[in-house]
Amino acid sequence: MAVNAGGRVVARRGGGLLGRRPASALSTATTPATPQHISHYLAHQPRATWEALSAAFPAGEMSHGHVDAVLLSLARHPHASPEPVARNALAFFHWSTAAAASSSSPPPPPSSHSLRSYCLLVHLLSRAALFRDASVLLESAISKHQSSLFSASCFLDAFFAAYEDSGTAATTRGLHLLVHAYARLRLPGEALEACRYLARRGVLPSLSAFNAALHAAQRAGSFDVAWDVFELMTQKRMYANQSTIELVIGVLSREGKLAKTVALVERIHGKKCAPGIVAHVALTLRMIEENRVEQVILLLKRMLQRNILLDDIAYSLIVHAYCHIGDAKSALEQCDDMVCRGRRLNAFVYTCLIRAHCCEGSMDKAARCLQEMLSMGTKPYDETYNHLIAGCFRQGMIKEGLAYFDNMHEEGFVLDIGSCNKMLEGLCSSGEVRKANNLLTAMMDKGLLPDKDTYLSLINGYGKVGDAQCIVNIYHEMEHRRLDPGVEVFTALIKGLCRCGNLKEAEKLFAAMKKKTLASTSDLYDMLISGYCEKRNAKRALWLYDKMMTENEKLVPSPETFMMLVRRVIKVKNTYSPDS
Incomplete structure (x- = not known):
């Protein structure tokens, strides 16, 4: 009970209002409290304690709608001193939960706040720069209200709606905090979705928010999410700082692609480059692998304008993009443009052109490109030979393919598994299965690891020449290497043995296949x-x-x-x- 003593309200034991309050609030303890009364009280009270709130307002009337309306009223109006108002709102938020839970009036009010209340209060706290309180509240809201039934998109809609409803008093600080909150809760996918959501609505997340999402993805091992975050921020012209570059280099390292990317950049430019260049080249290569050539070219031009990439690296990557989709004509035009701008074609560009010609089946053009490359004093490397060898064997040019393989062997390079499989397939198709097996043995001694396609070519080859024992030996070798044959390989094994007339072994493998529940x-x-x-x-x-x-x-x-x-x-x- 509270007593008025000389203009002061003194709280007696059992609850009451402590300190001074406006005269307009004196009657709230005896009359029903409207959201307007409560918000006016919170906006003008220097400090709203739980005791003061309990004395001023009837606890039993604090419903979800009441709390939402109070917080919305406070959020919509700018205040000269936003920090006291935000602290009063936070005190009211927690008090209303406890007061409602202790009320015995039927029906019992809910014991937790609505999502809208959380969102409005987070924006209020963010406007007052009370970021720690806002972050704690936001993480609590995500944990309570985001589930399989309540998706991230629903949460984002509610949070952005609260921001818009705040009107002219709104600030984007709370929106940036949302990305940080997802990152701290180790939800990198949701952090990325929040970044995309905000960008679509014209609110670009801050650089620190992007970095937080990137760090969460790297820490969780969600590398695809990490690259999507880096791509989004680059496309939205939120350019990387040192922390961003360190995070991206960390992702590259954990993926096992760092050394290869560094070597590629050095091959293009002729010497080592800064980590920032390596990171952006890796992003570009990833987009090229996904055949997004138009986006890549636009992004590369922006990087050139911002001096993020060097000219020769950007032009080389554009050639690579065209070659990757098989547009040799555009690639050659880009090469001519490079030469006109005083840039010398490098080994990477020549290799890209050779790859494009080989994929088209134009092996004569690929050979001429190789000769031009050598005449310019540019040395081919392992990928150059891989494309030439695979192209020759695809066209049935066994002799030429073996000649390139000998040159590659002399230079100390090793075939990649894809080119090796093409070579073995070509040799086995022409009946040279023994030679194919010997070449595979030599390459395995140099560290090449065969896969199912490798053994599949040999199985088909031995089936053609009628060597049942070698087919069985290949199956046992696959078992020794713990390579799961699968239905395709078992079919080739049984077909080869049937062709050789060894039906007993074929039935054994058929039984082995069934044991593997195939x-x-x-x-x-x-x-x-x-x-x-x-x-x-x-x-x-x-x-x-x-x-x-x-x-x-x-x-x-x-x-x-x-x-x-x-x-x-x-x-x-x-x-x-x-x-x-």
């Missing part, structure tokens, strides 16, 4: 049934047919296999008929 196919049964029919073993062929039909109703033999089986069974019956 689904049988009609093709596999067809090969085995046809093989036994050709060996005149109708009994085994019928057994496999029955097993096929009972295993899965979707497994149906091909018409050719079925007719072959029928003819074999009829012939057997005619042979052992009593009337014959």
Whole structure:
């Protein structure tokens, strides 16, 4: 109970208003408190304590709507001293929760605030530069209100709506804090979504907000998210500082791509470059791999204007972008432009052109490009030879491809796995499976790790020459290297063994395939049934047919296999008929 003593309100034990208050607030303890009364009180009271609030306002009437309306009223009006008002609003926010929980009036009010209340109060605190309080409140709101049923986009909509409803008194500080809050909660995907959301609505997140999102993504190992953050900030012309570059270099290092990117930049420019150049080159290369050429060229031109990249590096990357999508004509035009601007074509540019010609199947143009490269005193490197070798074997130019391989071997380079597979496939298709196997052994001694496609080429090759034992050996080697064969490789193994006539081993591998819980196919049964029919073993062929039909109703033999089986069974019956 409070007593008026000489213009002062003295709180007695049991609750009351401490300190001075305006005369207009004296009647609020006896009359219903409207949001306007409460907001006026909070805006003009130097310090609103819990005791003062309990004495001034009836706790039982504090509903969600009441609290929302009070905070909205405070948020919409600028104040001469925003910090006391924001602190009073925060005290009222916490007091209203406790007061509502202790009220016994039916029905019992909810014990937690609405999302809108959280959002409005965060903007109020941010406007008063009370960032620590705002951050704590924002993280609490995200934890309470963001779930599988309440997505990040819904939270963002509510938070931005509270910002807009604040009107002319609004500040973007709270919006930047939202990105920081997601980052501190280790939600890099949501932090990226918040950055995109704000950018779409004309509010560019601050550099520190972008860096926070980038750091959260790097720490969580979400490298794709990290690159998306870096790309977004670069596209929005929020250029990187030293902290940004260090974070991006950290992502590159953890991805295992740092050394390769540094070597590529040095190959283009002729000497080592600053980490900032390496970071932006890595971003550009990632976008080129995704075939976003128009965006890449626009971004590179902006980087040139800001002196983020050197001229020769930017022009070389534009050539690479055109070559990557197979536009050799535009790439050559860009090369002519480089020469006109006094820039010398480097090994990377020549290699890009060679790749484009090889992909088109124009091996004569690729060879001329190589000769021009050598005449300019520019040395080819491993990727140059990889493109030439893969291109030759794709076109069936075995002799020329092997010649390039010998040159590469003499220079001390090692084939990459993609070019190696193309070479093995070409050799095996031409019947040179022994040579292919020897070359693979030599490359494995230099550190090349074969994959499923590597072994698939050898399996098909040995199947053509009828070497069943080598097919079985390849399967065991794959098992030793713990390479999961998969249905495709098992199909090639069984097909090769059936072609060699070794049906016993083929059935063993068929059984091994089933042990690995790989689904049988009609093709596999067809090969085995046809093989036994050709060996005149109708009994085994019928057994496999029955097993096929009972295993899965979707497994149906091909018409050719079925007719072959029928003819074999009829012939057997005619042979052992009593009337014959």
